[in-house]
Structure formats: C-alpha cells, structure tokens
Amino acid sequence: MVRLCSQCNPKPFVGKSQICEPSVSLINALLCRRIVLYLPDVHFFPEAMSIAQDKLIRIREQVQSHLDRVDRVRVTPEQRSELEARIKDNLARENAVLVAHYYTSPEVQALAEATGGCVSDSLEMARFGRDHPAETLIVAGVRFMGETAKILTPDKRVLMPDLEATCSLDLGCPADEFAAFCDAHPDREVVVYANTSAAVKARADWVVTSSIALDVAEHLAEQDKKIIWAPDRHLGDYVRRMTGADILMWDGACIVHEEFKARGIEQLKQVHPEAGVLVHPESPASVVEIADYVGSTTQIIKAAQRLPHETFIVATDHGIFFKLQQAAPDKHFIIAPTAGEGATCRSCANCPWMAMNDLERLATVFDRPDNEVFVAAAVATDAMRPLDRMLAFAAELNTGVVGRA
Numbered sequence: 001m002v003r004l005c006s007q008c009n010p011k012p013f014v015g016k017s018q019i020c021e022p023s024v025s026l027i028n029a030l031l032c033r034r035i036v037l038y039l040p041d042v043h044f045f046p047e048a049m050s051i052a053q054d055k056l057i058r059i060r061e062q063v064q065s066h067l068d069r070v071d072r073v074r075v076t077p078e079q080r081s082e083l084e085a086r087i088k089d090n091l092a093r094e095n096a097v098l099v100a101h102y103y104t105s106p107e108v109q110a111l112a113e114a115t116g117g118c119v120s121d122s123l124e125m126a127r128f129g130r131d132h133p134a135e136t137l138i139v140a141g142v143r144f145m146g147e148t149a150k151i152l153t154p155d156k157r158v159l160m161p162d163l164e165a166t167c168s169l170d171l172g173c174p175a176d177e178f179a180a181f182c183d184a185h186p187d188r189e190v191v192v193y194a195n196t197s198a199a200v201k202a203r204a205d206w207v208v209t210s211s212i213a214l215d216v217a218e219h220l221a222e223q224d225k226k227i228i229w230a231p232d233r234h235l236g237d238y239v240r241r242m243t244g245a246d247i248l249m250w251d252g253a254c255i256v257h258e259e260f261k262a263r264g265i266e267q268l269k270q271v272h273p274e275a276g277v278l279v280h281p282e283s284p285a286s287v288v289e290i291a292d293y294v295g296s297t298t299q300i301i302k303a304a305q306r307l308p309h310e311t312f313i314v315a316t317d318h319g320i321f322f323k324l325q326q327a328a329p330d331k332h333f334i335i336a337p338t339a340g341e342g343a344t345c346r347s348c349a350n351c352p353w354m355a356m357n358d359l360e361r362l363a364t365v366f367d368r369p370d371n372e373v374f375v376a377a378a379v380a381t382d383a384m385r386p387l388d389r390m391l392a393f394a395a396e397l398n399t400g401v402v403g404r405a
C-alpha cells in the first residue's frame with residue numbers, strides 16, 4: 001500500500017529510494033505523516049534497537065492507525081475556530097490547564113499560551129504541572145510526560161489527548177529487561193532519561209532530561225561514580241564525550257532525531273554558508289560534530305536568540321519552529337534534512353506521537369473514558385525519588401549550588 005504525499009508532491013511514490021536514501025530505516029518512511037510506504041516483510045527498525053519483533057509490529061500498527069485518523073481529522077478554518085472555542089470553555093469549566101511540549105502543533109502551542117498554560121521542554125512541563133494550582137492537567141505531549149505529571153502530582157487529574165502517544169525511547173526500554181540489565185551491574189549508578197516509562201524510572205537513581213544530562217553526568221563523574229545510561233545511546237554518547245564519565249549504555253534511539261544526516265546538513269550549508277547549526281543531542285554523533293550549538297529544546301531556542309547568525313539549520317522536531325520564530329522573529333530557520341540525495345521528501349522531522357495531540361482530541365479530552373493517566377502507587381513512589389532528585393538538582397543548578405563552571 002502506498003499513500004501519497006499531499007503536501008510536498010502530488011505524484012505517487014513507488015519506491016523507498018524516492019523517500020529516503022537506502023541507509024534510512026524504513027520506520028521513518030512509515031512514520032512520515034505525508035508519505036506512507038507499507039512494506040510488510042521488511043526489517044524496518046535499526047537492528048541495534050532492543051525491541052522485540054512483536055513490539056515492532058505493534059508500533060507499526062499504532063502509527064498506521066494514527067495516520068489513518070490524522071487523515072480523517074483535517075479541519076476547515078471554521079471547524080478549527082469552533083474546536084478552539086470549545087477547548088477554551090472546557091479548560092475554564094474544569095479548572096484545567098494545558099501543558100504542551102514544543103513538538104506539538106502550532107495550534108496546540110498557541111492555545112496553551114492563550115489559556116494561561118505553558119509550552120516548554122519536558123523538564124519545565126514537569127515543574128509547571130507540579131506548581132500550577134489547577135485541579136486537572138491536560139498534558140499535550142507523549143505518554144512519559146503525562147506519567148511524570150501524575151507521579152509529581154498524584155492528587156491532580158492528568159488527562160492526555162491520546163494515551164497511545166508514546167516515544168521510541170520508551171518503547172525500546174522495557175522495564176523487565178532494563179531491571180535485569182541493572183541487576184547485572186550493581187556497581188553502577190542508574191541514570192535514565194525522562195523519556196522512559198514510570199516503571200523504568202522506578203528502577204533508577206537519577207532521572208535526567210536533555211537540559212541537565214551533562215550536569216548530572218559531570219556531577220557523578222566528579223564523585224568517580226560509574227553510570228548506567230538509558231535509553232538514548234546518542235545522548236549517552238554525547239554525554240560521555242563531553243564529561244568523560246564512565247558510562248555503560250542501553251541501546252535505544254529516537255526515531256526522529258536518529259534520521260538527521262550530517263551530509264545533508266553539509267550540503268545545505270553550501271547553499272546557506274552563513275547559517276548556524278542547532279542540534280538536539282538525541283541526534284547521531286556525526287550530526288552533533290558539525291553543530292554550532294548542541295542542547296535541549298529550550299537551550300536551542302535560547303541559542304537561536306543569543307548567537308549572532310541570522311539563519312539556522314535546526315536538527316530537532318519541526319514543532320519547535322513555532323517557538324523559535326516567536327523567540328527570534330527576525331531570524332530564518334531551516335529544518336535539517338533527514339533524507340539523502342534524490343529523495344523527494346527532504347525532512348521527516350516530525351514526531352508521529354507528538355502529532356497525536358490534535359485539536360479534535362483536545363476538544364474531547366474530558367468526554368472520553370480512556371485517556372486519564374494512572375500510575376500504580378508503588379511504582380509512583382519509587383519513580384518519585386529520582387524525579388524529585390532531578391528537580392532538586394535543577395533548582396540547585398539555577399541557584400549555582402551545583403553545576404559546571
């Protein structure tokens with residue numbers, strides 16, 4: 001089955017090479033919201049990822065059903081205004097606040113801002129949700145963000161537009177396999193990325209987001225602590241190179257960032273030699289190497305404001321452009337390529353799970369029985385420890401009590 005890309009090319013696509021260069025995993029072609037190529041027998045996930053075949057099939061089915069729904073829910077401008085009005089009324093009536101990630105659509109981010117909510121990275125989403133007085137948090141992001149909100153504020157109701165919105169890092173780190181990995185290395189401090197399930201966090205000593213990953217690793221390295229790092233191998237590799245920490249790595253990756261191509265960025269630089277390159281550390285080392293700045297989503301936005309370049313090539317999810325353009329309205333942003341030469345679609349840099357946070361699902365978020373986030377009490381208690389530790393560490397970083405000089 002082949003579907004058409006309605007946005008960038010009206011012609012049918014007939015082969016993988018027209019979508020992505022051969023080295024690109026087919027999952028990316030499958031996940032691209034504009035082009036869907038369905039090849040049932042192909043091994044479409046990088047072999048290195050620790051995901052069982054049945055799980056891969058489930059991911060593919062989830063993404064496919066999401067894509068089917070996305071196609072159905074295209075809304076007219078009038079419908080969009082109606083949905084936005086309904087969402088605003090619902091939030092006010094239910095004493096709820098909308099907490100959105102930078103990777104959600106511009107409409108969702110604008111709504112969060114217009115209704116007194118927040119648009120931010122995963123660390124700030126956690127902090128904002130915890131500190132806000134609303135009784136209900138509507139988390140527009142992916143599952144781990146909803147779970148984090150629930151763990152930090154168990155008395156609040158946490159709803160998500162779609163609980164199926166997950167993350168390849170979370171999927172690639174099953175709690176039982178991870179526990180066995182940790183048990184096999186009891187001498188190591190366990191550091192997990194926020195992009196993990198509550199059960200994986202419950203097994204950790206530390207949770208980190210990309211905003212404070214370097215600081216935490218450096219803090220541990222200073223104490224000669226050996227580390228287990230999970231699940232993102234690119235972020236872990238970057239942290240290891242920057243801090244020299246002794247890291248034993250879990251083998252996971254973000255399907256969006258992993259597809260950025262150093263060669264594609266270099267070619268784009270030939271057209272825009274003046275451009276700076278901003279890179280999220282979930283990207284491969286070859287991409288990180290050519291960056292002018294590497295950082296979390298919030299750090300990328302700040303770098304775009306601070307650095308002197310007028311043009312930037314940006315290697316992270318395209319959703320961040322809404323805030324980038326707001327933060328630096330006079331600057332020009334270009335999405336980094338994920339596809340190689342000859343590709344028709346130049347960039348698939350959109351997280352398919354973040355895209356599940358559409359207006360229609362937000363408008364019905366209070367009406368459905370299947371979208372409240374729950375975390376088992378015992379798991380939440382154990383996961384709270386490393387999460388609290390991260391927030392306390394982040395607070396100390398802000399006040400200069402700990403951190404890199």
Ligand code: 13P
Pocket residue numbers: 120121122123195209210211254282296297298
């Ligand atoms: P941030 O922690 O920078 O928001 O990133 C979360 C994420 O999912 C990146 O892909």
Ligand code: SF4
Pocket residue numbers: 142166167168169195254255256257282317351352353354
């Ligand atoms: Fe996960 Fe990557 Fe999507 Fe972020 S962009 S939520 S890391 S799949």
